[in-house]
Amino acid sequence: MKEPAFKRRGFQFLGLNTQDFIRIFFGGNASLAIVVLVLICVFLAREAFMFFPDHHKDLKTYRQSGQEFVDYIGDEITAHTNLYSSLNIAYYAEVNKSSKEEDSILRATRAVLANVENLTAKTWGRFERDLDKLEDVNDDLEDLDSESEEDRAKIPVLQAEKARLESEVDLLREKLKKEIAEVIESDAAWELGVGTAKPPEEAYPKIKEAVLFAASPEADDDHPYIENLKDVAREKKKVAAEQLVAYKDTLKAMQAAVRPLKSFHSELRDKGLENKKKLVSFSTAATRKKAWEKGAEVAEDPAEKERMLAEAAKVVIEEPDYEGINQVFYDSVPRHAELAGPFEMEMAKLYEQIPARDEVATKSAKENLKRGEVFYKRFENRLSEGREGVKEWRHDKSISVVESVSSFLFGRDWISNSSWHDFYGLLPIFTGSLLISLIALSVAVPFAVAAAIYVNQLASFREQNFIKPAIEFIEAIPSVVLGFFGILVFGETLRAVSQVEWLQWVPGFPMAERLTILNAGLLLAFMAVPTIFTLTEDALNNVPKAFAENSLAMGATKLQTVFRVVVPTGVSGMIAAVLLGFGRIIGETMVVLLVAGNKIKIPDFTEGLGVVAQPAHTMTGIIAQELGEVDAGSLHWRALFMVGMILFCISLLVNFSAQRVLKRLQKV
Amino acid sequence: MKKTLAIIAVASLFAGANAEDKIVIKGSDTLGAKMVPQLAEAYKEAGNEVTFEIAAEGSSTAFTHLQAEPAGIGMSSRNIKDSEVETFTAKGMEIKDWTGAYDMIGVIVNEKSGIEGLTLEQVEGIFTGDITDWSEVGGDAGPISVYTRNTSSGTYKSFQEMAMNKRDYGSDTQKMAGNEQIAEEVAKNANGIGYVGLAYTEKDGIKAIPVDDVELKPENAKDYPIARSLHYYTVKGKLSEAGAKFLAWATSADKAAEIVERVGFIPVK
Numbered sequence: 001m002k003e004p005a006f007k008r009r010g011f012q013f014l015g016l017n018t019q020d021f022i023r024i025f026f027g028g029n030a031s032l033a034i035v036v037l038v039l040i041c042v043f044l045a046r047e048a049f050m051f052f053p054d055h056h057k058d059l060k061t062y063r064q065s066g067q068e069f070v071d072y073i074g075d076e077i078t079a080h081t082n083l084y085s086s087l088n089i090a091y092y093a094e095v096n097k098s099s100k101e102e103d104s105i106l107r108a109t110r111a112v113l114a115n116v117e118n119l120t121a122k123t124w125g126r127f128e129r130d131l132d133k134l135e136d137v138n139d140d141l142e143d144l145d146s147e148s149e150e151d152r153a154k155i156p157v158l159q160a161e162k163a164r165l166e167s168e169v170d171l172l173r174e175k176l177k178k179e180i181a182e183v184i185e186s187d188a189a190w191e192l193g194v195g196t197a198k199p200p201e202e203a204y205p206k207i208k209e210a211v212l213f214a215a216s217p218e219a220d221d222d223h224p225y226i227e228n229l230k231d232v233a234r235e236k237k238k239v240a241a242e243q244l245v246a247y248k249d250t251l252k253a254m255q256a257a258v259r260p261l262k263s264f265h266s267e268l269r270d271k272g273l274e275n276k277k278k279l280v281s282f283s284t285a286a287t288r289k290k291a292w293e294k295g296a297e298v299a300e301d302p303a304e305k306e307r308m309l310a311e312a313a314k315v316v317i318e319e320p321d322y323e324g325i326n327q328v329f330y331d332s333v334p335r336h337a338e339l340a341g342p343f344e345m346e347m348a349k350l351y352e353q354i355p356a357r358d359e360v361a362t363k364s365a366k367e368n369l370k371r372g373e374v375f376y377k378r379f380e381n382r383l384s385e386g387r388e389g390v391k392e393w394r395h396d397k398s399i400s401v402v403e404s405v406s407s408f409l410f411g412r413d414w415i416s417n418s419s420w421h422d423f424y425g426l427l428p429i430f431t432g433s434l435l436i437s438l439i440a441l442s443v444a445v446p447f448a449v450a451a452a453i454y455v456n457q458l459a460s461f462r463e464q465n466f467i468k469p470a471i472e473f474i475e476a477i478p479s480v481v482l483g484f485f486g487i488l489v490f491g492e493t494l495r496a497v498s499q500v501e502w503l504q505w506v507p508g509f510p511m512a513e514r515l516t517i518l519n520a521g522l523l524l525a526f527m528a529v530p531t532i533f534t535l536t537e538d539a540l541n542n543v544p545k546a547f548a549e550n551s552l553a554m555g556a557t558k559l560q561t562v563f564r565v566v567v568p569t570g571v572s573g574m575i576a577a578v579l580l581g582f583g584r585i586i587g588e589t590m591v592v593l594l595v596a597g598n599k600i601k602i603p604d605f606t607e608g609l610g611v612v613a614q615p616a617h618t619m620t621g622i623i624a625q626e627l628g629e630v631d632a633g634s635l636h637w638r639a640l641f642m643v644g645m646i647l648f649c650i651s652l653l654v655n656f657s658a659q660r661v662l663k664r665l666q667k668v
Numbered sequence: 669m670k671k672t673l674a675i676i677a678v679a680s681l682f683a684g685a686n687a688e689d690k691i692v693i694k695g696s697d698t699l700g701a702k703m704v705p706q707l708a709e710a711y712k713e714a715g716n717e718v719t720f721e722i723a724a725e726g727s728s729t730a731f732t733h734l735q736a737e738p739a740g741i742g743m744s745s746r747n748i749k750d751s752e753v754e755t756f757t758a759k760g761m762e763i764k765d766w767t768g769a770y771d772m773i774g775v776i777v778n779e780k781s782g783i784e785g786l787t788l789e790q791v792e793g794i795f796t797g798d799i800t801d802w803s804e805v806g807g808d809a810g811p812i813s814v815y816t817r818n819t820s821s822g823t824y825k826s827f828q829e830m831a832m833n834k835r836d837y838g839s840d841t842q843k844m845a846g847n848e849q850i851a852e853e854v855a856k857n858a859n860g861i862g863y864v865g866l867a868y869t870e871k872d873g874i875k876a877i878p879v880d881d882v883e884l885k886p887e888n889a890k891d892y893p894i895a896r897s898l899h900y901y902t903v904k905g906k907l908s909e910a911g912a913k914f915l916a917w918a919t920s921a922d923k924a925a926e927i928v929e930r931v932g933f934i935p936v937k
Contacts, residue, residue, distance in 0.1 A: 081798045092803035103808055111780045111858075118872050280751070287758045295760035364809060417728075417819040419834040428839075492856070512813060512859060515842070593845075598818070601839040615842050625818050625843065628725050631732060631755060 041648075048645035051638035055424065056404040058635050061283075064322050064395050065275035066268075067421050069329045072389040073265045073336065079382040080258050080347070083375040084251070087354055090368035091247055097362050098240035102233035104199040105207060109226060111192045112184070112211045119183045120176060120215075127172040127217065134165040173217050180215050184208060250353045257346045261339050264332075271328050273420070278320045289315040326395040333390050344383050351376055408642070414600045414617075416626060416636055424639040426646070428602045432517070432616030435603060436592060437585045439521030439612060440528055444585075445578055447525075448532035455533075456540040457562045468537075475530040483594030486523045487515065491595065494519055498613070508613030515597035518612040523595060524585045532581035539573020540566060576658040583654040587647060589620040596621060619643050689910035692721045692740035694733035696822050697846050698865045699743040699768065699898050700724025702931040707918050710927055714917075718910050727822030730901055735759060738906035741915065744899045745771065745822030745865075746829075756903070764907075766900040766915055769933040773827055773894040774869040774876035774884045776851065778858045783807045785878040788893050791831050794861060797838020802859060815850045815862035818843040827863055830894045831879075863894075867932025886934050898933065 011018050062068050096103065117124065141158050144151040183189050192198065199207065210223035221227070241248065292312035299305040357369045411425020455467050491514030497503065498511040508518070543566050551561040567574075597615020600622070605611050623640050630637040693704055701724055708720040723729070730742030731752045738761060748763060756763050775791055777783050786794075786805060793799035794812055803809040816837055817824040828834060844850045847868040854860035855873025869876040869884060876884040882892045889895050900915055907915075918924045925935035 085798060085800055085804065088804050089801040089809075092801070093809060096803060096809060107780070107782065107808055110782060114779045114873075121872060277750075284751075284754050284758075288754055291758040291760055298760065413839070415836055417825065418836050419828060420836060512811065512857065513842075514856060515853070598843040599840060600843070617843075625845075626820060628729055628820055630728070631752075 044641065044645055044648060047638060047641040049642075051408075051635070051642040052401075052405060054635045054638055055408060056399060056401070058422070059399050059404050059407065061276065061279050062421050063397065063399065064326070065272055065279050066326045066329045066395060067272040067276060069326075069390060069393050069395075070265065070268045070272040072386045072393070073261065073268065076340070076379075076382050076386045077258065077262055077265055079375070079379040080254075080261075083372060083379050084254050084258075086368045086371040086375055087254070088251055090360065090365040090372065091244065091251060093362045093364035093368065094244055094247075094360055095237055095240045099233035099236040100197070101200060102229050102236065104197045105203045106226065106229060106233065107197070108192055108199045108203075109207050109210050109214075112189055112207060113214050115189045115191055116180055116183050116211055116215050119186070119188060120179045123172060123176050123179055127169065127176055130165055130169050130172060134162065134169060137162045137165060176217055180212065184211060184215075246353070247355060250350050254347065254350050257343055257350065261343055264335065264339055268329065268332060269420075275320075275325045276421070278325060282318070282320055285315050285317040289317065322395055329390075329393070329395070336390050337387065340383060340387060344380070347379070408639075412602060414622070416639075422636065424635075424642075426619075426643065428600050429617050429619045429622050429643065430646075431602050432596065433586055433592075433618040433620070435611070435616065436517055436521045436524060436596060436618060437582060439517065440524035440585045441578065441582055443522060443525035444528040444532055444581060448529045448577075448581070449536050449574060451529075452533050452536035452540060453562065453567065456537050457566060458558070471533050472530050474526065479527065479588060479590040480594075482523055482527065483591045486519055486591060486595035490523065491515055491519045494522075507608055508610035511613040513597055513613070513615055515595055515615055516613050517596060517603065517616050520592050520596040520616075520618075521612065523591050524588055527588060527591065528581040528585050531584045532577050535577030535580055536570075536574045539570040539577060542573060543569045572661045572664050576661045579654050579658040579661070583651050583658075586654075587620060587651055589624050592618045593621040593624050598625070619647050623647075689717070689908065690719045690721060691908065691911045691914055692733075692737055693743060694723045694725070694740065695730025695743035695901075696727040696745040696898070697724045698727075698745040698771065698821075698823055701847065702867060703769065703898075703928060703933060704743060704918075706927050706931060707924055708914075710923055711914055711917060714923070716910075716913070718914070726818070726820030727825070728820045731755070734763075734901060734903055735761070738903040739908040739911065740902075741907070741911050742901040743768070744901055745896070746826045747899070748901060761906065762904040764902045764904045766902070766919055767936055768898045768900050768919060769928045769935055770889055770895060770897050771933050772866045772884055772886075772889060772892050773823060773830070773863050773896070774866055775831075775861065775863050775879055775894070776854050776869060776874045776876050777861050778854055779873055779875045780858050781807060781875075783877055785881060788831060788880050791879060791894075792833055792835065795827075795832050795837060795841065796835045797840055800840070810859040813853075813857050813860045814838065814841040815844050815853050815860060816841045817847075817850070817863075818845060821846075823847075823863070823865065826896045827894065830896065831863075865932065866934075870932075886929075889934050 013021075016024075137158055141155070141162065144154060144158075146152065206225055210226050213219060213223040214226075222230070289312050292308050292315065296305045296308035296312065299308055354369070354372070357366050360366055360369065408424055409426050411423060412427050413423040413425045414428055415421075415423045451467065451471060455464050459467065494516075495511050495514045498506070498509040503509055511518075547565050547569060548561050551565045552558070556564070596618055598617050598621060599615040600617045603611045603614050603616055607614075623644055626636070627640050630640065691708075693700070693708075700722055704724075705720075705722055708722065712718065712720075723733075724743075727744040727746050730744045731748065733740060734742045735755065748765070753763060775786065781802070783802065783805065790799065790805045794805070795814060795816065797814075799805060800812055801809060802812055816827075824837075828837070842853075844853065844862075847864040850862040851864050851868050851871045851874055854862045855871060866884065866886070878884065880893055882888050884892065900919075902911070902915070919936055928935040
């Protein structure tokens with residue numbers, strides 16, 4: 001009989017052999033991954049969607065405590081403050097113009113002096129330490145008791161020490177002088193800093209003299225030149241202010257006009273806080289009572305038990321009388337009207353007296369007066385809104401679901417850990433994330449796609465072998481390292497470049513900050529390049545070879561083939577690559593947390609493209625920054641989960657569309 | 669080679685678990701960056717057989733930590749909030765407050781700035797966003813860049829209470845991770861302003877300015893308007909023995925006071 005080619009033998013259990021077990025093992029691993037994914041989704045969704053009921057309740061508290069009412073008046077005051085501030089800046093721009101030259105010299109002197117001190121900091125430190133020691137020794141010498149035998153023995157030791165220190169101090173003083181004289185010749189000492197107006201050329205020798213004088217170890221006072229300059233500047237400002245005395249008086253009157261409303265507001269604010277405390281204490285009373293009772297149950301010491309029970313009895317669960325606690329707000333409506341009416345009229349009268357834009361000389365004053373016009377309109381609107389608002393406000397008006405959801409999705413404030421009321425509005429962090437991602441994409445896509453086309457189609461074999469691993473290596477750089485690079489090197493360089501004079505036409509230049517949307521966007525672009533590059537290259541590889549060969553055979557050049565045949569065929573794969581690159585960018589946390597500047601405010605788009613020079617906060621950044629502090633299960637915690645959920649949805653959408661696009665490619 | 673490594677690993681595992689008590693301290697960055705680690709080192713040097721685990725991620729984390737681990741110590745640069753006390757009561761726990769040191773919060777500006785002092789009202793205006801330009805407070809014109817701590821920080825909260833009349837921070841403020849970062853940004857930005865603990869005001873490039881004409885000096889602690897106490901928090905009856913011993917030492921020993929002073933705070937005694 002012939003032996004069968006394959007013999008069934010070896011390990012068997014429950015009718016399964018080794019191969020079956022291996023199969024089950026791998027299958028099991030795959031399904032485990034899916035189970036974990038589902039668990040994560042469920043957990044995230046549960047925590048996140050509990051946010052809406054809680055948020056709704058929180059908004060209700062905000063209304064029932066009357067805080068909403070108080071904020072109507074608060075908004076009126078803020079509108080006034082903004083108006084006043086812009087007019088005030090315009091006023092000072094006019095006054096300071098008179099002493100521009102003196103101020104620029106003073107400023108430059110301060111800058112150079114600071115630089116010189118920093119550059120010689122080491123020797124300064126030693127010098128000052130020795131001076132301190134010398135003082136100690138002198139004190140010791142004075143404290144000695146000439147009667148005491150023991151003390152007298154110490155005298156020579158201390159004397160010797162004193163002499164040593166004195167000579168050292170002298171040496172260091174000389175050294176310091178020499179160092180300062182050396183340092184002041186260097187360029188580093190004349191680094192005036194961001195956005196500083198240059199002093200007139202002829203002042204430089206004087207500045208140098210003043211700095212040398214002030215930096216020397218013996219200096220006590222300012223150089224007479226500086227003293228004099230300060231006086232001149234002060235005098236000039238005084239003269240200028242006298243010319244503008246009417247303007248100043250108007251400003252003062254504006255400040256005075258708001259005062260009654262302000263004190264009214266702060267009175268009501270205290271009431272609102274009191275009410276909030278009552279509401280919060282009511283909502284936690286039941287748990288507190290239960291907690292004391294539970295504590296009493298487990299307590300072994302009878303005295304302790306008694307105390308805990310007494311505490312439990314002290315907790316009163318009583319729903320506050322909403323009508324009653326809000327009565328004060330209803331009663332204050334007429335008073336508000338009484339204050340707001342004359343206030344508005346007074347402000348209108350005062351605003352008339354502010355100089356027009358063509359009556360001021362400086363650019364800054366013109367700009368700020370223009371801002372003032374916008375703020376004045378807003379101020380008027382706020383007042384009429386406020387008047388209506390307080391009249392119609394009811395503490396028991398219900399909040400619709402739409403209202404509560406849209407106050408999250410379209411809310412313009414994200415304020416947490418507030419002493420007044422926390423607001424969770426997605427818009428500032430959402431726009432921040434989006435803007436940064438768009439910048440990153442618009443920089444990364446051209447680079448990555450061009451590199452992929454070159455490497456895949458045009459490069460020689462040796463170039464391919466070098467460029468591909470080099471680009472893919474970028475992915476291996478930890479994002480926290482990139483973040484530090486962004487703060488210390490890239491941000492600093494970017495800011496320095498933005499100061500260059502012939503680059504001032506670039507929107508947003510010169511940049512005041514080094515942690516900005518632009519900085520974060522460019523670093524993220526760098527991070528996204530490998531993702532987009534690799535996937536684009538794959539897409540081009542997937543284009544059937546026959547297409548290119550046919551094209552070449554028909555007599556097309558290499559470049560024609562690439563741009564007319566290969567790239568158009570692979571374009572859907574390239575779109576998928578870009579989408580996945582976007583997914584990579586919007587989910588990145590560390591870099592944006594370190595580099596974006598963390599300003600929770602919707603970027604000011606009125607600056608056009610210059611918006612990129614502003615700092616912003618992001619969805620990922622806010623989760624990383626705030627999740628560590630919050631109590632599990634609190635509203636704040638849930639809000640952060642909700643932000644996470646939205647990020648998750650964005651990623652899901654991006655991946656989904658990428659796959660759809662890719663499927664289309666496979667059909668070709 | 670591998671074998672010896674494994675033996676060392678196992679041995680160190682046992683050493684960690686057996687011989688010493690472990691004290692876990694979490695919370696404020698202000699206390700946890702320098703003061704507490706140095707106290708811990710000195711405490712060990714003084715011959716106490718303990719190990720420390722210290723994490724400084726913001727005062728709020730002190731309380732989440734204490735609820736998870738009642739035997740540990742929380743450090744906080746602000747007073748515990750009512751809502752936080754309630755979460756403890758709800759768990760049948762009672763909180764105990766130890767004053768660890770006093771701190772003054774310095775308002776810092778770039779050293780190249782011409783500002784030589786601010787009133788408390790101006791500080792409030794700047795941090796709430798009412799004042800946006802240096803010219804409004806007597807400096808050279810330029811938009812003010814405001815750097816603050818992030819919301820989990822106790823300094824964020826205590827500054828709000830002491831210097832800002834409990835008003836919210838302006839939306840233009842930038843939230844930095846710690847004292848160091850604030851000092852770093854202000855040092856690099858001529859229009860910057862920020863606040864840091866007393867210990868951080870010595871950094872190059874920044875200067876602490878007098879507030880209401882009171883200079884930031886330890887001897888002015890009484891008059892300076894933005895001064896506060898730094899706390900340790902523990903759960904009554906749950907604190908480990910080693911932890912209690914350490915706290916007693918840290919708040920009373922001469923050596924501890926010396927360290928507190930060296931890192932720029934004012935000792936309790």
